Structure formats: structure tokens, C-alpha cells
Amino acid sequence: MAGIVKRFPGVTALDGVDLDVLPGEVHCLLGQNGAGKSTLIKTLAGVHTPDEGTITWDGTEVTLGHPQAAMDMGIATMYQELDLVEGLTVAENVFLGHEKSRFGFSQRSAARAATRELLAGLGHPEISPTAEVGDLSAAGQQIVSMARALSRKARLIVMDEPSAVLDSGEVERLFDVIRQLTAQGVAVVYISHRLEEIRVIGDRVTVLKDGRTVATGLPAKETPTSEVIRLMTGRSIEYVFPERGTTPQDEPLLVVEGISRRGEFEDVSFSVRPGEVLGLAGLVGAGRSEIVETVFGARRADAGTVTVGGRRLRPGSVDSAVSAGVGLAPEERKSQALVLGDSVAHNISMATLTRFSLGGLIDRGAESEAAQELATSLELRPTGITREIRTLSGGNQQKVVLARWLLRGCRVLLLDEPTRGVDIGARSEIYALVRRLADDGVAVVVVSSEIEEVLGLSDRVLVVGDGQVLHEAPATELDEHQVLDIIMRGDAA
Amino acid sequence: MSVETPRTSEEPAGTQEMAAPAATAGSGPSALSRFLGGSATRNLGLVIALVILCVVGLATAGERFGSFDNALTILRLAAVVGVVSVGMTFVICGGGIDLSVGAIVALSSVWATTLATQTMAEDIHWIVMVLTALLVGGACGLVNGLLVAYGKVAPFIATLAMLASARGLAELIAQRRTQIVRDRSFIDFFGGSVIGIPVLVIIFAIVAALGWVLLNRTTFGRRTLAIGGNPEAARLAGIKVERQTAYLYVLLGLACGLAAVMLMARTTTGTSTHGQLLELDTIAAAVIGGTLLSGGRGTIVGTVLGVLIFTTLTNVFTLNNVDTSTQNVAKGVIIVAAVLLQQRLAARRRST
Amino acid sequence: MSVETPRTSEEPAGTQEMAAPAATAGSGPSALSRFLGGSATRNLGLVIALVILCVVGLATAGERFGSFDNALTILRLAAVVGVVSVGMTFVICGGGIDLSVGAIVALSSVWATTLATQTMAEDIHWIVMVLTALLVGGACGLVNGLLVAYGKVAPFIATLAMLASARGLAELIAQRRTQIVRDRSFIDFFGGSVIGIPVLVIIFAIVAALGWVLLNRTTFGRRTLAIGGNPEAARLAGIKVERQTAYLYVLLGLACGLAAVMLMARTTTGTSTHGQLLELDTIAAAVIGGTLLSGGRGTIVGTVLGVLIFTTLTNVFTLNNVDTSTQNVAKGVIIVAAVLLQQRLAARRRST
């Protein structure tokens, strides 16, 4: 690909990008949120038609008018936003668009068998080909998406942040698969915000910044991290977790006692003091999302109580939690957090409407001022708050969700995978933000599948496995191996 | 200069979405385009369509179309549909739909003109009839709202059931008779004019203005758009989705009650046949006005323009003595042409 | 033993979703429940509703309801609505809606019974009439499809326009007269029976069976559900969303053409008033049968059950001499009660 330019109304997402990929290599694509990575690979996949530039495949120049054209050429893509149809089964999704069929009649058993094989190859024989995709967890869906890319028998597989929803074990398995592929001469374009992954799996690196290629063909293993970060952000970032303060020994603010939900988790108790950051570590599917959602009242607990500042929350009532000062940044921002067709400003102020209103009338000046302030402080890109949120890149959308609860000024903040898909610069900003909030006396609960992140950010860590609290300890007393060990052993200590 | 941030071209086909993008009111748009509901581009298309219609009207029917009287006739006819359409815009923006509006109008009009109500109205004041109609409309809306919001019955089904029941009930109450409004002062009030403007038109204007404020400037409106745009996100942001949904149907029910009063004044009757196919007219007005059937987006100005376009169209046809069948054929073609034109226009403006 | 992996209870309110969760056909479900469209729970509710209706029918009208003849009457009546409902299920599953079905049926019936067509049919064979009806229906569907898929006109608007135009055109062609089918062999063929089963019912059965296979066993069906469930994902998977969308409307148009033929045989006429309110009946049948109005989910079995429920309901009412108004009131209440019951039932089964 050379000199690719893609303009959206109002923004030039790609402004002359070059990318060349060799057979059998893992080519990593790096860049901040909004740098244009997803746009670039969508251009490669035939989703967008570039305004300028050429794509050369096997030595011949091609134009890709439709995703099917790219696939026919041998390019398969795993998109950042999961591209699955929730109402269809796993097998149907895997073979969507290239169904196994004879005379138009689908050969369902053949498709199921092939799917089963693919999933087994990915290390997930437990996912049933006949399960409905909507019922799978985000990680499960990512696996399906991967199976789908593999089912195409492509010569180039593009992966847009495949590891965002995966835990470390899953990522390892993903890497095994990638190695097998490259051994067969398949090229892989790999996008991730986790630089350590790049080191492990990558061969060469291309860095995008503001829709331009700033570096290409860097050796992945050798280039120093600081150099990559400097190329991406234009400045150097000390990629470290903020200093922990001394947690005041106040009364716990959030007290969760013995909550259970049948089939999801059992007898979970914990408490968080003001100024404390509690981390929930565990593997994908451990039920951590369910726990925080239940605490928030988005799911109704079968048993147990949640109290905030001594006040008991009504079970199953988000409203009661919100008015008690609890906020939740949910795991799936698109389906659970954002009104995609609405503006950034409105999405930010969604939980705080009454503050800007007098007798129901909204003071729009005050509203947009407050939203703009937050957008600026979170370095939202682009900064305009009147922009429709669907046009923002994934990481920037996440910032908007955080901004919503920052604006509200919560006493208790529940963050489910707060840095999923967030670039390294923004990530350290979010860490600093969380710490600052804690210092201001907010009780924070962080769920993350990145154990390093949980350990680095929290004061105290709960290790959750299979719907149970397995272990509780101050973060300083645990390391990554211990956590994995606890999870592997399984039963509660 | 447009400051919209339009959507990309990958509009999924087959979704119930107008292809024109909504502009978000940024810092720069003129007062006019701001008034046009924050989505000037889309509404501009409607205004152009309306202007073309008027030009055609003037060209073919001249003075008869251009007279002040005729304008009032159009507005008076638009008033009843308009009031309900404004309410419908809220329900659709909130992710719902209401097929029962016509039936609710019928039931309200019948209930407000029963012998008992009219006798009471005679003793006290005609306001009794108005209150009865509003009460009946609101109650029907409440039932719809409860079924949809708390009973989790699909809006299409719940309001279809209400459509059947309310019209049936109206027939039972009225014994299928046309009930004549006897109170002259009621008819004189609603049939009258204030400084040359019919009261019905004034009511429509007030309802539209209130609707505009409610949708664009209040927390109620913001919540409506949020639950329509993404109910799950709204719920997790602490919005009481169920309650808000129920409110919307009650609001529409009240609009139906008001429309019933207006219709009673216009036709001097209450009957179970009032409001036939009103659901189609109002949904069509809202949708052509840019309201997304899937919820989360819509403008009152667009809806009002939609109502005016349909009403003016019929007026122009009648002035030209076009027979109904030809009218229908032409109507279909014109609707599609207008929508296509509007899209091209939007695309053009987008790329400037 | 249910093997569904149920959804969580946080169904957003206000979405046009039946609250009953779809069961995913795992490895365990019985052949029966598998046949019931892969969502046994939901369809079980419908079957129970139908059984209750039949019990009520038997209890109140006894032999008159239970007779074989009466069953055939119900089925014959269901046949026309049923054929169109099957087509409608496809369009709705694909994320669309079609308001013009009634008008297309009318236009097809009129076109197939014009003097010219009938004369040609006399010279050649009555199949000419059938082909004409199918052609007209298919053509109307094609126009709808092109407008929606490529013109990006919202389905509601595009088909509303078609509704007006097609009916207007039918009136113009027929000069608003009822056109009588003169070909006896045509009427004898479609009005006849094969081993005691009316041909119309057989046609309905075949259409339903073909529809089931098409939706559940072919790539066409998968793609339909995909574009309805997530058009963007479907597009990324290389599906030609536009083309598939257009196909769906053509399919429904053909179903309308076939329905027109059936109606011509039933009524021995072609007229512009055929198929009135058919859009409501067919959408209602599909939706009560569990098809999501927002697309991506639906079953043919559910739709067929929906059609049968509505038809049987009317039959039971007629046998019991219930007056229309009371019927309507009762109908509304019954629909809501059935849906609510079904939900509770689904919730109950879910938790076992």
C-alpha cells in the first residue's frame, strides 16, 4: 500500500500512508488512538475505498470495491469492532459469506464439523458451533472472529486489536496460532496497544501518527520501547504506574456482602475504603463483569447486600446505585455505554443531566462547557464535542465513558476493563486519573484481564476464578505468577 | 457553511434509517439552521420540497392556492394530524411505535360526547369535555406504556391490541352512532379565531413549540433520545428506562385526547370512525421528517414539515380537481422523489 | 429439560423485542422442538395459545367448530394471509418492512383480470393470468427493493409510497370496477380439492414448507438473518447486503402475486379493494410469531402459528355470534394476554 489517503467529512483519517507486508511475517501496526490504524486496514479489506493511493498485491495494482473482492484475493480481516451477527450461531458466523453449501442449500453438519475443528485448533473446543454468538462473552466472540478469519484460508490475515479482550493465557494461544500461520507463509498484520506483545510476536513495525506513516519496517525486537513511544506520540512517556498514596484507614465506603447470582458467581464479599483502589484479577469468563454489574444494580443479586456509605442499595436498581454515588464504566462500550448516534457532549452528560437543568430545562452552555473541559483534560482526539461519537476511534470512545462518570463526581467508581483498546499515552493518563480520583477520596474498583495492570494500579487485589473469590491480598504482596497460580489451583484459599 | 459531521457512506442498507446525516449543532451554524432542529441539511430538503409544492400550487391554482384563506385551510387540516404527529415523534424517538393513535382519538371523542359527559358539561362548563378527552387519551396511553415498558410487550403488538380494543370500545359506547356536540360555546371557542388565526392552528403551534422545547432543551427530551438510541446504555447511565418509556406513551395519549377535542370542534361530532388511518399519517409525517424508526433521532421541525407537506399535497391536488386514484399514484411518486432528492442534496452539501 | 443458554434479564425495555429468549438449538433438543424453528420455547407458547383457542371453540361451538369442514374453512381463510406472511417474515428478518403488500395484491389481481389478460388467457391457458399476477407482484417488489437497497429510502417510506401508488394504479386500471374472472377452469383448479384438501391450503402448505427450507437450510436464509441482525457485519463478511435486500422484497412481491391468484380464485374477481389492511394482518402474524421487527430473528413456524391464531380467533367469534365491537375489544385483550402468558411461560421454563 502506498500513499493511501482517506478523507471522511471533516477529518482526513489517512493522509498518505505506506505499508508493505512480506509473506510469512508478522507486521505490527502501531499508533495512538485515532491514528488511523483501523481505517487503514479497512481500506485494505475493501471496506473503504481510498481517495488516493494504490494497493499492490502480488506485484499487480488492485482496486478493492467490496470486502468480497479482498477476501477473494486472500485477505481476511478480524475487525476491532466485533463483526459478528449475534442472532446466528457460531458455525453460521464463521462461514458467513462463504457458506458451505451445495446448490444454495447449506451443509450444516459440514460447517459445524469444520467450525469445531477450527475452534479446537484455537484451543477452544468448549465453544459449541451451535451456540448463539450473542450468548458468548466478548472473549468467546473474539475467538469466533478468529476462527472466521482462519476459515478463509487467507494469505494475509489482518488482526485489529485481537488481544484487547483476551487474558494472558488466551494471548499465548493466539500467538501459537500466529506462529503456525507464519510458518506456512501466511502474512499477519497485527495491531495492538500492548507494546510487550509486539516484542514477542512482531517481526517488523510500522508506526502511524495522525494518519501518516512516521516509521516503517522497524525491527520489532530491537527497536527500543521509548523510541516507539516517541514515534507514536511525539513525546516520551514514562510508562509507569502512578505512585500509590497511603490509603486512609477510614470506614469502608462500599461494602459488598455475600452476593450471589445463580450460575454466575457465588458468595462474593468485599469492601472498598474511600481513597482505595481495589483490583479484580482473573481470567476472562471468571465472572468479574457480572460481579461489578450486580454491585451496580444492573443485574439483580439472588442473595446478599450492597451498601454504600452505610446505605443499602436496592437490589437490581441502577438508579439507587447512581443516586448513592456509584458509577460504572461497563465492559462493552458500544452496546452498554454509548448512544452511538449522539454527540460526544450528550454522551458525557448523560448521567448528569439534572445538574445542568433547572426545572427540566437544560442549560446547554454549562453542559457543553463542562463536557469540553473534560474532553480537553482527557486529551480526546479529535477534541470537538459536537462530533457524533460513532466517528471516534475505539480508545477515544472509552475516554468518553470515563468522562461521563468523572463529570458526575462519583464516590464509588466501578471500572470494567477501563483501558481496553486505549493507547499507551492515554493509558498512563487513565492510570494517573484513577489514582488522582482515589486520592480525592473516591473508592475505585478496577476489573482487568491484564494482571500487570491490576497489580500496578490497585492497592488491594481480589483474585476471582470461576465465580468465586479465590484470594485477597495487598497488591504489593502479589506478582503475576502468584496470581496465575492461584487461578490455576482454582479453589478458594 | 455547514459544520455537520456527517456519517460515512457505509450506511447499512435495509435499516430503517434516513440516509441523510444529522448535523450536530456546532458552534457555527446560523440561527436559522439551528432552529431547523439542529439538522439543517435534512430539514432544508423538506423546506425545498414544501416550497416546490407551493410553487406548483401557485402555478396551477393561482390565487385560489395563494389566498390567505387557503393557507388557513391547509393549516387547520394539518392541525389535528400535527398534534398527534408531535406526540408520535417522541414515542418513535424513544424507540417505540404506536399504532393505536387513531383508535384512541376515536375513543376519546366518543367518551367526551356521551350524553352523560355532555350533560355534565352543560351543568358545569365545556372544559369537562376537554378534560374527559384528555383523561381517556392519557389513560389509553398509560395502558400502552405500562404494557410496553413493564409488561415488555413489543410496542407493535401492544398498540395493535389497543387499536382493536379502543375502537371496539368506542363503537360499543357510541352504539356506532355519530354523537353530535351540543355545546355551542365549545364549538365556538375551538372553531373561532384569534386575530385572524384559527384557534386550532394556534393549538397546533403551541403543541409544536412545546414539543420542540421538550425534545431539545429538557432532560426529558435528552432521556427520550438516549433510551431510543441505546436503551442498555441509558439504563447503565442511571436513566429509568421503563418509566421514561411509559411517560412517552402517556404523552402521546394526551396528544390524542387533544386531537380528539380538536376533531370534535371541527366536525361537531364524536364518533368511533374518527382518526381512521391516523397512525399511518402520523408515522409517515414523522419518518419523512427525519425521525429514525429505530429510535434515538428525530426533530419536531421535521415532523411539522412532514405534516405540512402531506396536507399541502392533498390541497393542491384537490384544487386541481385530480381524481383520487391519480392522486394516490402521484403521491407515491412524489414521496419517493422528495426523499431521493433530499438525499442527493444532503450528499452534495456534505461534500462541500 | 431445556438446553437453552438464556439471555440475561436485562432486556432493554422499549425495544421491539419479544421478551422470550430464543433457545439455541444445542445438541440436546428433541426433534419436535427443533422443528418448531429452533426456538421451541417461544413457539410452544403459540401452540398453547392455539390449543386454548380450539378448546374454547369446542366448548362454545362444539361440533360446529370441531368439524372437518370448519377446519378447512379456517385453513382456506388463512391461506391467502399466510402466503404473504411467509414472505413478510423474510423481509422483516432482513431488517425491512413492507406496508404495500395489500396494494400489490390488489394491483396484481386487477392486472391479471383485465380484459386483455383474460382474452390472452382464453387463447392460451389460464396460466397466463397466474404469470401476469406473479410478474406484477414481482415487479412491484423489485421497485420496493431497489428503492430500499440502492436508493437508501427507508423501507417504511418506500413501501408507503408503493402502497399509495399501487392501489391508485389498480383503481385506474380497473376503473374502480370489479373485474370478474371468466375462466372457469382457473377457478375450478384453484377452488378445487385434492384428496379432500383444498388446493389453496395445499399452496399455503407448500409455500410455508419452502419458506422454512429457504430460511433455515439455505445460504439465502442465513444471509437474510445476517443482514437483518447486523448489516455492517454482514457487509464485512462479504455479503452483498444491497442485493440480498432487494431479493427479499422481490420474494415478498412474488408472494403477493401468488396471494392475488389465490384471492382471484376465492372471490372470482380482481379488484382494487382486494387485500385491504393485509399489511397489518401479515406484520402482526409475523411479529406475534416471534419475528423481531428490528430484524435478524424470526421463524416460519411461528408466523404460520400466528396466522392460524388470528384466523381461528375470528372463526370462534363468528361461530359464537359475537358482535364486531365486542370482538375487537376481546381481540385486543386476548392478544396482550397471550403475549404476556407466553413471556411468563418462557421465563418459567428458562429457570428450570
Add this chain to the structure above:
Amino acid sequence: ADTTSSDSQRAGSSNDDPGDKVTIGFSGPAADHGWLGAINSAAQAEAKKFSDVEFKAAEGTNDASQQIAQVETFINDKVDAIVLLPTDGAALTEVATKAMNAGIIVVNVDREFSTPFAARTTILGDNYGMGVSAGTYACKLVKDKNLTNPVIAEIAGIDALPLTQDRSKGFADALKGCNQTVDNRVAAEFTVESGEKVASNLLQAAPKIDIIWNHDDDQGVGVMAAFDNAKRNEFAFIGGAGSANAMRWIKEGKMEATVLYPPTQAADGVRLARLLAQDKSMSDLVQVAVPRRIVLDAPVVTKDNVEEYLPLGFES
């Protein structure tokens, strides 16, 4: 023959005495309209008069297919006679023939079948005649008032119905007789609301009108409201069907005349069906049997004869 005033004062006949028990099925269009409502209730009332009649009224429907199913149900039920007011005469012909073949007496009311074999007896309101009556009366007005170049307007009912076409044709044909044509024509939907709507637009279309014929007094209530709203009354307003409202307006001078369209046809049908089922004859005729075809008159009600017709006016 004016059989509409089918009262029981016909002495000297034993026809009204109880006879064999007969079951009569009745099916008509949806009674969503005053005239049809009157048809239904008159039929119902007529049936109640006889202790030997079991009356089964099916749900009114505007869907021919649905109505066919109703007749099929009657056939399944083995009723003795069916009184049928078809939504569309031609569409119901086939099933009516089937009923006749099954030995059931079919009495066709108002809208005629396409073959005479489908019914034992046909009672018709005369839609064409109604138009002719209205047109003739309009011609008379033109002459009486000495109008040169009069503006004549017509407000039709549901335009897609053949009966509307018949009425309009009759009106146009009669107007031809005095060299007049319809200048403005609109079509409503037999409802008050639609009447008001189209009349409002009509008044704008024609700034001055001399004669307006409105097909239907039901929608006439709305039409009258539109006149009042626009404060227009320069024209002679002729109605149709003959509702009580219209009769009152004629008395008050708000309406010039209305053309009667008898709402008792189905009642007559029930009466005849009973006679036929019991194998009796019509006592008022010299002829022994019930005639095959009865066409009802469409008289014009004016200020002069309104008192006479007032009892026939139906409340709508």
C-alpha cells in the same frame, strides 16, 4: 314497488304467524358507517319480531375473503337461509352459488351478484338510480333558479367501491339531461372526519358553488361542519342515504334535499328469507311466489315531503 315500509299492518295474511323454526345467517360489510349500522340493526330487529327465527349475524367485514369464510361457515352450519349484503357482489358470487347448491336459500341484498343463479331473491338499493335522482333534482334546481353556468360539485364516498362509481355515473348522466357537468369532484371515506377534510379543500377549490351533491349523509355531518367552519352556504346542498340528521337539516332549511337509500333492505331480506325458508309467498302480490328481483326506489326527500319520510331516517 316500495317495500321499504314493510310494516306488519298487512292484514289478511298469515305470513307473520309462527311457522317452522328457521335459522337465518346474515353477513354484511363492517358496520363502521351509519347506514350500514342501520342495515344491521334493522335486520336484527326484524329477526327479533319472529319467534320462529334463529338469527346469526356474522362479524361485519370489508374483506371479501373474510366474508367468503363466513358464508362457508354458514354452509357448514347448515343454516336454512342466508341474507347476504356482499362487500363486493362479484366476489361473493361463487360462494353464494355454492350455498344455493347446498340447498340454502340466499337472499342477495344491495350489491348484486354477477349471476342470477347465486341468489333466490335479490333486493337492490339503486345506486345508479340514486345518482340519477340527485342529478335530476339538481337539474330542476338549475331550471327553477334560472342558473346560467352553475358550478356543480360532488362529494363522493369511498371512490374505490363500484357503488360509488354507479352513483357518480347516475349523477353525471342525469346532469347531461340539462347540459350540465360536475365541475369539482372529491371523494371522502364515508366518515365524518373525511367528509370534513375533503369538503374543506373543496370549498377552497371552488370559491363559488351553486349545487353540491354529497353521496352520504354520514360523512355529510362532517361536510356540514366544513361549511360552517368556512361560513359558506351560498349553494344548494343535496345529501344522500337519508339519515335522520339530514331530514332534520331539511326541516331547518340547512339542506336542500336528500336522496333516500333505504337502510331497511336487509330487514326486508330477513323477512323474505323467512318466508322462503318456510315455503310461503308474498301476500301483497298477486303472484304466488316471492319475486326474484326487487329494486328499491331512490326518492328525493325535500322540505315538502320530509315529514313523511322522517320515520325512515336512520340515526347515524
